[in-house]
Each structure stands twice: as structure tokens, then as C-alpha cells.
Amino acid sequence: MRLEKIELRRIVLPFLTPFETSGWRELANHSVIVRLFAEGAEGWGEAPVSTGPWYNEETYATVWVMLRDILIPLVLGADLAQPEDVDALFARVRGNRMARSAIEFAAWDLFGKLRGQSLSAMLGGTRAAVDVGVSVGVQPSIAALLDVVGGYVQAGYRRVKLKIKPGWDIEPTRAVRERWPDLRLQVDANSIYTLAAADHLAQLDAFDLLLIEQPLGHDDIFDHAKLQKRLRTPICLDESIVSPEHARWALEMGACGVINIKPSRVGGLAPARQIHDMAQAAGVPVWCGGMLETGIGRAANVALASLPNFTLPGDISASNRYFARDVVANPFALNADSTLSVPTAPGCGAVVDLAYLDQITVERLM
Numbered sequence: 001m002r003l004e005k006i007e008l009r010r011i012v013l014p015f016l017t018p019f020e021t022s023g024w025r026e027l028a029n030h031s032v033i034v035r036l037f038a039e040g041a042e043g044w045g046e047a048p049v050s051t052g053p054w055y056n057e058e059t060y061a062t063v064w065v066m067l068r069d070i071l072i073p074l075v076l077g078a079d080l081a082q083p084e085d086v087d088a089l090f091a092r093v094r095g096n097r098m099a100r101s102a103i104e105f106a107a108w109d110l111f112g113k114l115r116g117q118s119l120s121a122m123l124g125g126t127r128a129a130v131d132v133g134v135s136v137g138v139q140p141s142i143a144a145l146l147d148v149v150g151g152y153v154q155a156g157y158r159r160v161k162l163k164i165k166p167g168w169d170i171e172p173t174r175a176v177r178e179r180w181p182d183l184r185l186q187v188d189a190n191s192i193y194t195l196a197a198a199d200h201l202a203q204l205d206a207f208d209l210l211l212i213e214q215p216l217g218h219d220d221i222f223d224h225a226k227l228q229k230r231l232r233t234p235i236c237l238d239e240s241i242v243s244p245e246h247a248r249w250a251l252e253m254g255a256c257g258v259i260n261i262k263p264s265r266v267g268g269l270a271p272a273r274q275i276h277d278m279a280q281a282a283g284v285p286v287w288c289g290g291m292l293e294t295g296i297g298r299a300a301n302v303a304l305a306s307l308p309n310f311t312l313p314g315d316i317s318a319s320n321r322y323f324a325r326d327v328v329a330n331p332f333a334l335n336a337d338s339t340l341s342v343p344t345a346p347g348c349g350a351v352v353d354l355a356y357l358d359q360i361t362v363e364r365l366m
């Protein structure tokens, strides 16, 4: 299959409420959306970047340039026999994995539509619905936090993740745990601590958490292995696992007991599946993280989370946790058992609302 045309869009889709982590605050989804055309079909992908390099090194501006000047020229002339060929084609590009993943997702969607196969089936998914939770940003007060978490519990979420940072870690976690003794609870520090905080972080062991996500450096594996020895709660790596090789290093070093897999962070669904398989062989559970995606990127995440070793709930909340209106006509909705249903239509299943997408598009190429 040869791609005939590639369309690029930068969007701004406001969040219902600002999202605050240990290091930055986001007011809207600033994704770059990719649309591939071939053989009468089209495929969609999303690079879920933001305005600055606060999570990883990529931003909407770097992704735009990388796609326009490097990745699109590489893929446009190529003969693709299967979606995995895209990752192989991009293997000589260093870093820039979110940019690569946008085309990679879209290629899976396109192949699925041409073959009449759902993305979940193509990837080897085994579930019709996936367990999900909600990621709760830093709040102005504990009272506000209990209010926000209460709203999500009311909405049916049975797993909650709290964003933490120095000055907003032990007490908010204690307050949520005391109020909801049976809630599945975990925390995410987005790389704000150093190993010097080990004794401080060990206080979190008292709260029966599923995991502590990325406490140390965004590119660290070494110190996480040291920290894990000092905590009972499993460490989960997010930022520092950017490839299957990084996953292997972390597993061999004992740097984590759990891995958060975000296909966009690792360059796409093919490398994400390799990490899944590797963790499964090592007896390490994985879950699917999120980057506040629109219904396009969310569909890729849901399909990936249907693989067998995704045994912990994902940060893949329903569309209405993020947006007043999504870019798809079939937004994901929460089922009564805190799951999202896995689409069965050919491709990723996202039905893009072109008229609305046009409205929120701020820059376009092709």
C-alpha cells in the first residue's frame, strides 16, 4: 500500500477544567492530528502534545516540523505491507516519538479499515471492555480535592490517580484514602522528586496504593531501582520508558513493579505491544496511560488496553471527563462497571466529526 496524501492539523480543544501536574498546567488539548489517505480509505492519528516540553521534549511546534519536514517525506513514497512497517521505517529517526506515533496510529487505522478488522483484533486484544480510572490534577485545597474525587466516584470511576508534588503528597493522599477506604488509589509525581526524598515517599506505603508513578527524573532508571528497594509500594515508570529497550533495562534492574504504557510516548502501537509482551514475560503488570487525548488518540489507547497483560485500570477516562464536545461523533462513555467498551468497527473505530474538527483546527497543511 502506498499513501496517496497526508493531511496535518493543529487543534485547540479546551478542557472542561484545567489539568495541573507537579510541573505544569494545561487548559486545552493542543494535539497535532494526522489523516492518511490510500485506496479510497483514510486513517486518523493524534500526537497528544501540549504547548511546552513539560512532559517530554516534544511540543506541538516540534511535532509539526518533524512531521512536515522528515516523517511525511519518509512515509509518503514508501510501500507499506503492514502497519508495523511504519515503526521500522522511522527507526533511524532519533526521539520525536509522539510525532512518529501520530502517523503510526493512523496507519493501523487505515490498514484496519482496508482489511475490515478492528484495531483491537489486529493487535491481539482479548477483552471487549477495558477497566479505566481517572487522573485527578493538583487541587487548590484538600476540600476541593475531596469534592472532585467525590464527583468522579459518583460518576462511576472505581480507580483514582492523584497528581502529587512536594507540599501536595502525603496529606491529600491520606485524606482521599480515609474518605474512600476501598477505592483503588495510586499517585503520579511526574518526575518532581530526587532520591533524597526516599524516606518522605516511604510514608505513602501506609495508604495501600496500587503504585507510585514516576517519582524521579524523567529520564532516570538507575535511581528508580535504588528507590524501589526502599518502598513497599510498586514504582510504576511512565516518562522514562520511551522504547522497548528502556523497558528491558528497567525490568532487568528492578526499577519498577509496573509499567505505564502510552503508545504515543514510545512511538506507536507496535513498540507499545512489544513492551506489553516483554512485561508479560517478566510477570510485570502494565496499564495504559493517557495524555488527555481526543477521541482519536483515545481509540488507539482503548484498543491497546484490550491486550491480556493490561491488568490494571487505564488512565483512559470517558470523553466527558475532558471535553464539552469531542472531535468524534461516537465519544467513549463510561459503563456502569468502570469500563470503556472496545470498538469493534474496522480500524480504531473513531468516527471523526469533520465539521467540528474544522472549527477547532488552528493550522492546517494539505
Ligand code: OSB
Pocket: 055, 134, 135, 188, 190, 238, 289, 290, 291, 292, 293, 315, 316, 317
Ligand atoms: O503523567 O500520566 C501522566 C496527562 C498529561 C501528561 C501526562 C500525564 C497525564 C495524566 C492524565 O495523568 C491522563 C489522562 O487522563 O489522559
Ligand code: MG
Pocket: 188, 190, 213, 214, 238, 239, 260, 289
Ligand atoms: Mg504519568
